[in-house]
Amino acid sequence: MEKRKVVIIGGSHGGHEAAFEILNRYDNVDVTLLEKSDYVSFMSCGMKLYLEGKTTGINDVRNFRPEDLKGRGGHMYNNTEATEINTYTNTVTAKDVNTGETKDFKYDKLIISSGVEPASLNVPGANLDNIYLMRGYDWAKKIDAAQKDDSIKNVAVIGAGNGIAAAEVMAKAGKNVTLIDSGKKPLENYLNDTYTDIFDEVLTKNGINLAMNNKVTGFSGDGKVEAVETDHGKIKTDLVIIAVGVTPNTEWLKGTIELYDNGYIKTNDYFRTSVVDIYAIGDAVFPFDIPANRRVPIPSAIAARHEAQYVVQHLFET
Known part of the structure; x- marks a missing residue:
C-alpha cells in the first residue's frame, strides 16, 4: 500500500x-x-x-x-x-x-x-544600518553582538509590548535605553492601569527612559542610524530595535x-x-x-x- x-x-x-x-x-x-x-x-x-x-x-x-x-x-x-x-x-x-x-x-x-x-516601519531612513528587528535567529545573533559592542552606547527600542524585553536586555548590558511607543503607557493594549502604572514605575526605576505618546516619523543618519525622528522631536541613538508586532x-x-x-x-x-x-x-x-x-x-x-x-x-x- x-x-x-x-x-x-x-x-x-x-x-x-x-x-x-x-x-x-x-x-x-x-x-x-x-x-x-x-x-x-x-x-x-x-x-x-x-x-x-x-x-x-x-x-x-x-x-x-x-x-x-x-x-x-x-x-x-x-x-x-x-x-x-x-x-x-x-x-x-x-x-x-x-x-x-x-x-x-x-x-x-x-x-x-x-x-x-516581524513588522518593520515604512518610514524615511528605514534602510539605514543598525536598525534591527526583535524576532528570529539571525536578529538574535545581531542583538547579542550589539549588546556586547562598547561603541553602541544609546539604544532606542520601538514598541512598548515585546520591546520591553529588548529594553531590559540592553539596560542590563549598560546601555542608555529609550523605550518609544505611540501609546500612553507600556503594555496598555494588554493590561489595565493598575498594572501599566507598575510597569511604568519599574522601567523608570531601572534607568529606562520612557518616550510614550511619540509617533515615529523616520530615522536619520549617515549610512547608519543616528536618531529616531518622532512627532515630538529627535531621539539620539546608535542602535534601533523594532518590536511593533508581526x-x-x-x-x-x-x-x-x-x-x-x-x-x-x-x-x-x-x-x-x-x-x-x-x-x-x-x-x-x-x-x-x-x-x-x-x-x-x-x-x-x-x-x-x-x-x-x-x-x-x-x-x-x-
Missing part, C-alpha cells in the same frame, strides 16, 4: 508538533517538513533568555534538530521556501533559497504553519486559499482552509477565541501545538 503523503510548511511550534504527532499516531505515512530558514525551529519566545546568557547557547534555543525528525523517518528540508500550491495536482512548489532551484512536493494532506514575520507570512498564498483582509488565513472551526485537504495552524491563522467570542490572532506556542494535535487527530477523517 502506497504511503499517504503529508507535507508541512513551516518548522516552528505548529509544524514541528504536527510532524512528530503524525509519525507517532499513524503508520504508512510519508511526512515532509519544509522550512525556509537555514536554522530549524528557533524559538523567538526564548530570545530574551538567550540574550541574558541564561541558555546553553543560541543553537539550543529551538524545538528540535533536523536529525530528530529524520531519525523518526520524516524528511526535513531547510533553506526551502514554499512559493506556490497547485491545488489541481496537489503539489507544493518550493525554492532552494541558496540556489534558486525549485522542486515540487506531492501531498495527500497539506498543513500550513507558515507563521509570521504580519502573517501569507503573501504567497493569495489567489490560492482564502485570506482575511489583514492577511491571516481563513479556516473553519476545524482548521480546514477553503481548499480541500489543506489545513492551517499557528500564528498565521485567525482562530475563534471563546473568551473574546470572536476570531483573533493568537501568537502562542501552546495554541499552535494544540491546533496541530487536533488537526493531526482528525487528519484522515472524511
Whole structure:
C-alpha cells in the first residue's frame, strides 16, 4: 500500500508538533517538513533568555534538530521556501533559497504553519544600518553582538509590548535605553492601569527612559542610524530595535486559499482552509477565541501545538 503523503510548511511550534504527532499516531505515512530558514525551529519566545546568557547557547534555543525528525523517518528540508500550491495536482512548489532551484512536493494532506514575520516601519531612513528587528535567529545573533559592542552606547527600542524585553536586555548590558511607543503607557493594549502604572514605575526605576505618546516619523543618519525622528522631536541613538508586532507570512498564498483582509488565513472551526485537504495552524491563522467570542490572532506556542494535535487527530477523517 502506497504511503499517504503529508507535507508541512513551516518548522516552528505548529509544524514541528504536527510532524512528530503524525509519525507517532499513524503508520504508512510519508511526512515532509519544509522550512525556509537555514536554522530549524528557533524559538523567538526564548530570545530574551538567550540574550541574558541564561541558555546553553543560541543553537539550543529551538524545538528540535533536523536529525530528530529524520531519525523518526520524516524528511526535513531547510533553506526551502514554499512559493506556490497547485491545488489541481496537489503539489507544493518550493525554492532552494541558496540556489534558486525549485522542486515540487506531492501531498495527500497539506498543513500550513507558515507563521509570521516581524513588522518593520515604512518610514524615511528605514534602510539605514543598525536598525534591527526583535524576532528570529539571525536578529538574535545581531542583538547579542550589539549588546556586547562598547561603541553602541544609546539604544532606542520601538514598541512598548515585546520591546520591553529588548529594553531590559540592553539596560542590563549598560546601555542608555529609550523605550518609544505611540501609546500612553507600556503594555496598555494588554493590561489595565493598575498594572501599566507598575510597569511604568519599574522601567523608570531601572534607568529606562520612557518616550510614550511619540509617533515615529523616520530615522536619520549617515549610512547608519543616528536618531529616531518622532512627532515630538529627535531621539539620539546608535542602535534601533523594532518590536511593533508581526504580519502573517501569507503573501504567497493569495489567489490560492482564502485570506482575511489583514492577511491571516481563513479556516473553519476545524482548521480546514477553503481548499480541500489543506489545513492551517499557528500564528498565521485567525482562530475563534471563546473568551473574546470572536476570531483573533493568537501568537502562542501552546495554541499552535494544540491546533496541530487536533488537526493531526482528525487528519484522515472524511
